[in-house]
Each structure stands twice: as C-alpha cells, then as structure tokens.
Amino acid sequence: MAGDLVVGMLYNLLLPLLLLTASSFRYNGLSVVYFLFLLTLPLMPNPSLVTMKGKTGEFLRQLSYTSLTFLTLQCFMQIPFAYIPPHVSGHWEDVLYHLGIIRFSSVDAGNVVRLLAPDVGLLFSSLFVMRLCKKRLRTVPQVTLHENGVPPSDPEEVETSETDSEGGSETEGSSFDSSDETTVPVQSAPPQFVQKLIVFAAGLRLLLAAIMNTAGKVVVTLLLGLAGITLPSLTSGVYFGVFLGLVWWWVFSRSISLLLFSSLCVMMAIFSGGHLLALYLYQLPLSQQLVPPEDVYARLFGMTGVVRTNGSDPHVLGLHPHVSWPDFINPLVLLLLYYTLVALLHKWAHITEDTVDDEECDSPVESPEAPPSFSRVIYISGDKQELLSSTDDETYLTEEKQTEGEKWEKTVRRT
Numbered sequence: 445m446a447g448d449l450v451v452g453m454l455y456n457l458l459l460p461l462l463l464l465t466a467s468s469f470r471y472n473g474l475s476v477v478y479f480l481f482l483l484t485l486p487l488m489p490n491p492s493l494v495t496m497k498g499k500t501g502e503f504l505r506q507l508s509y510t511s512l513t514f515l516t517l518q519c520f521m522q523i524p525f526a527y528i529p530p531h532v533s534g535h536w537e538d539v540l541y542h543l544g545i546i547r548f549s550s551v552d553a554g555n556v557v558r559l560l561a562p563d564v565g566l567l568f569s570s571l572f573v574m575r576l577c578k579k580r581l582r583t584v585p586q587v588t589l590h591e592n593g594v595p596p597s598d599p600e601e602v603e604t605s606e607t608d609s610e611g612g613s614e615t616e617g618s619s620f621d622s623s624d625e626t627t628v629p630v631q632s633a634p635p636q637f638v639q640k641l642i643v644f645a646a647g648l649r650l651l652l653a654a655i656m657n658t659a660g661k662v663v664v665t666l667l668l669g670l671a672g673i674t675l676p677s678l679t680s681g682v683y684f685g686v687f688l689g690l691v692w693w694w695v696f697s698r699s700i701s702l703l704l705f706s707s708l709c710v711m712m713a714i715f716s717g718g719h720l721l722a723l724y725l726y727q728l729p730l731s732q733q734l735v736p737p738e739d740v741y742a743r744l745f746g747m748t749g750v751v752r753t754n755g756s757d758p759h760v761l762g763l764h765p766h767v768s769w770p771d772f773i774n775p776l777v778l779l780l781l782y783y784t785l786v787a788l789l790h791k792w793a794h795i796t797e798d799t800v801d802d803e804e805c806d807s808p809v810e811s812p813e814a815p816p817s818f819s820r821v822i823y824i825s826g827d828k829q830e831l832l833s834s835t836d837d838e839t840y841l842t843e844e845k846q847t848e849g850e851k852w853e854k855t856v857r858r859t
Contacts, residue, residue, distance in 0.1 A: 449645045451491050451577050455500075460485055460783075462569050466562035471727045471751055471761070474514050474544030478562065479724050481507055483717050486786040491577045501574070508570040514544070515563035521545050541758065542730050551759045559759075660788050661705060665690050667781040668712070675774040677746030679719055683781075686712065706792060713785040720778050722747065729753045737764060746774075 463482040467475050488503050489495045521540070525547045530537060537547065548556050655663065665687060672684025686708070693700060725731055726747045735742050737749035748771045752762045 448580075449642055449649065451580050452649070453645055454573050454576060455491050459569070459573055462566060464779075466566050467724070469558055469562050470544070471729070471753075472542060472544035475562065476725065476728075477510060477514075478566065479721070481510075483720065483782070486783050486790075489790075491581060493581050496574075496578055496581060504570055504574040504577075508567060508574065511563045511567040511570065515560065515567060518545060518560065518563070522548055525549065542728070546759065555759050656788060656791060660791075661700075664709065664712075664781075664784060664788065667777070667784055671716070671774075671777050671781050674777050675746055675748065675770045678744055679746045680774075682715065683712075702792070706789065709785045709789055713782060713789070716778050716782040716785070720775065720782060723775055723778075727751045729758065737766075748774075 460482060463478055463485065467479040467482060469475070484503070488500050489498075491500050495501065526549070530547070530550070540546070546559060548559075551559070668683045668690070669687035672680050672682075672687055674680070690700070723746075726735075726742070727750060732749050732752075735747070737743075737747075742749075748767075749764055750767050750771050752764045754760060754762065
C-alpha cells in the first residue's frame with residue numbers, strides 16, 4: 445500500500461511537474477520533445493510490476509535516453525563551434541539555434557545553466573523515478589514460519605533430524621503438511637514523518653477517487669466551462685459551446701449515455717492536447733517571427749505570445765508587455781482539463797475490465813486479453829443497468845433455453 449502511494453506520487457505528480465518545468469526553462473526544438481513527453485505521460489498506465497516491464501518502463505527509459513542524447517549533443521557541438529567562427533557558419537547557426545543547439549561562448553553563465561538544466565534535471569530525475577519505482581514495486585521477501593511461529597533451522601540440521609527420525613516417526617512426519625506453515629512478509633517500518641505523509645496521500649487519493657467516481661461528468665463539464673471563459677477566442681469557443689450544450693441538455697432533464705459522453709471526452713482530449721501543443725509551438729521565436737502576436741489572426745485563434753526574445757540578444761528570455769494573468773492561467777487550465785479527461789477514460793476502461801471479467805470467462809469466443817472498448821465502459825453512478833441491458837437479455841434467453849431443454853429431458857425420462 446505504502447509503496448503504491450509513493451510510486452503514484454512520483455509518477456503522477458513529480459514527473460509531470462519536472463517535465464512542465466523543463467519545457468518552461470527554454471523554448472526551442474529540444475523543449476518541444478519534452479512537451480510531447482508531458483502530453484504522452486497520462487496516456488501510459490500507472491507503474492506496476494507488469495507495466496514497468498512494458499509500456500511505462502519503456503517510457504521512462506526513452507525519457508532518460510532522450511535527455512542524455514540532448515545533453516551529449518549540446519556538449520559535443522561546442523567542439524566545432526570552437527573552431528568555426530560565427531561569421532563563417534552563417535545561416536546554419538541560426539538553424540541550430542532554433543533546434544536548440546547554441547554556441548555557449550556567446551552566452552553568459554546564467555543562460556548556459558538555464559539551457560542545460562532541463563537535460564541534466566530530467567536525466568537524473570527519470571533515472572531516480574525509474575529506480576525507485578522498481579524498488580518500491582519489488583516483491584516483498586517472505587520468511588516461512590511453522591505453525592508455532594518459529595522459523596526453521598539450518599538446512600543441514602533439518603536434514604540430520606529428518607534422517608534420525610525416519611525409522612520411528614514416519615506416521616508423525618506424514619501428518620505435517622504445508623498447511624501448517626505460514627508466510628510472513630518482512631517489512632521495515634518507515635519513519636514517522638513518512639508515515640504521516642503516506643496517510644495524507646492515501647486520504648487525498650481516496651477523496652479524489654470518490655469525486656471522480658461520483659461526479660466525474662460534473663468535473664469535466666466545469667473544466668470545459670472554465671477553459672471556455674478564461675481567454676475568449678475561437679478555439680476557446682469550442683470548449684464553451686460544449687459546456688453550454690451539456691448544461692442545456694441536463695436542464696431539459698435529458699440523460700447522456702456513457703458511450704456518448706466517453707466519445708465526447710475522447711474528442712475533447714484530442715482537441716485540448718492539440719490546442720496545448722499549438723500554444724507551446726507559438727512561443728518559439730520562429731513562430732512569432734512568422735506570425736507576430738499583434739496579428740489579428742493570432743489573437744482571433746487565441747495564439748497569445750507570452751515569451752519574447754530580443755533580436756539583438758536572442759538567448760535572453762523576456763515577457764511581452766501586453767501579457768496579463770489570463771494568458772498564464774489558460775494553458776494551466778487546458779493542461780488540467782487534458783489530464784482529467786485522460787484519467788477519467790482510464791478509470792472507465794479499468795472498471796470495464798473488472799466488471800466484464802466474469803462474462804468473458806464464461807464465453808469461449810471472446811479472449812480475455814482483448815482491450816476494453818468504450819461501448820462496454822460502465823460508470824459507477826448509475827449507467828450500469830442501462831448499458832448491461834443487452835447482455836442481461838442474452839443471458840436470460842440462454843437460461844430460458846436451458847430450462848426448456850431440461851423440462852423436455854425430464855418428460856422423455858418419465859415416458
């Protein structure tokens with residue numbers, strides 16, 4: 445329990461914050477890759493003994509390999525930069541600048557640290573998270589105890605005692621079975637501060653799970669409305685339009701099937717992820733050179749430039765003078781909406797696997813390893829009876845046929 449909570453906090457809270465910080469420290473082609481990792485993170489399953497050998501472990505390894513490659517590339521490119529002067533490199537240095545490879549000799553020490561900190565931080569943090577996840581999710585060592593709670597002695601002593609008692613107590617020896625032995629896990633108690641933190645995290649996890657189970661649709665609807673009014677534009681009008689449609693549909697006492705709502709969540713997750721990626725790409729210097737922030741089309745589609753680079757000193761980051769607080773809040777609300785939508789879809793998919801497991805075992809046609817589909821997703825708050833009506837009818841018909849067959853067999857036996 446404690447290991448799962450620690451792993452969940454590291455993977456679901458610490459790693460997204462680190463990726464978001466690394467994406468905010470610099471704005472070039474290398475940071476776009478880290479932002480794509482940030483958007484891919486909620487799509488991966490939570491760490492476990494199985495997933496650490498599969499998709500989740502591969503994701504953490506790819507993150508560490510990518511950060512190591514970027515760090516090595518930036519350090520290695522300083523060798524040709526030392527022998528090639530800037531006036532000789534020409535436009536190639538501008539291309540490398542937009543990709544993220546910068547000549548450190550023309551940058552002050554503070555900006556060098558800012559440019560290298562994301563790669564170094566993500567390299568060590570991803571290795572730390574991966575190692576700690578494997579350590580906390582490792583199977584607990586167990587000690588075999590006899591019925592009286594005394595551990596067995598050395599194997600040599602056990603063998604000698606068994607050979608001595610073979611002649612006279614064969615019947616007694618046969619009466620001891622493996623049922624008389626119990627296994628007790630060996631665990632070391634964590635410090636008191638860690639225990640309090642684990643208790644707090646467990647309570648917060650139960651609270652969030654209860655909110656998502658009982659009011660998941662309401663949370664998504666409120667986040668859609670908040671994303672629509674934070675920074676008005678054509679793109680935010682999509683969120684506000686979906687919000688108004690859901691609210692008016694409920695005002696007229698009409699219910700939304702879970703299949704329709706889950707399909708809507710999938711579309712909104714794709715749209716919000718693309719919106720976040722477009723906002724981040726617009727912060728790059730090349731994007732703002734092609735379409736200035738004062739352009740009417742940029743403001744119409746909600747592409748606000750927050751980060752500004754000076755032409756004379758392109759390595760120094762600044763803020764545009766017209767930036768206000770909605771420009772900072774809007775990407776955070778969109779990121780929260782995206783993570784909430786993906787988390788809800790994951791939860792509904794896991795509920796489907798748990799509830800239809802018995803049905804899949806009974807039917808030999810369906811394979812139990814088939815991935816869950818949204819048409820079989822079951823929501824805890826009341827859509828279960830509606831969505832399982834077709835399966836109930838099928839089981840009722842099969843039971844009715846079986847009862848008619850049994851009655852026919854009984855009549856044949858009596859005659």
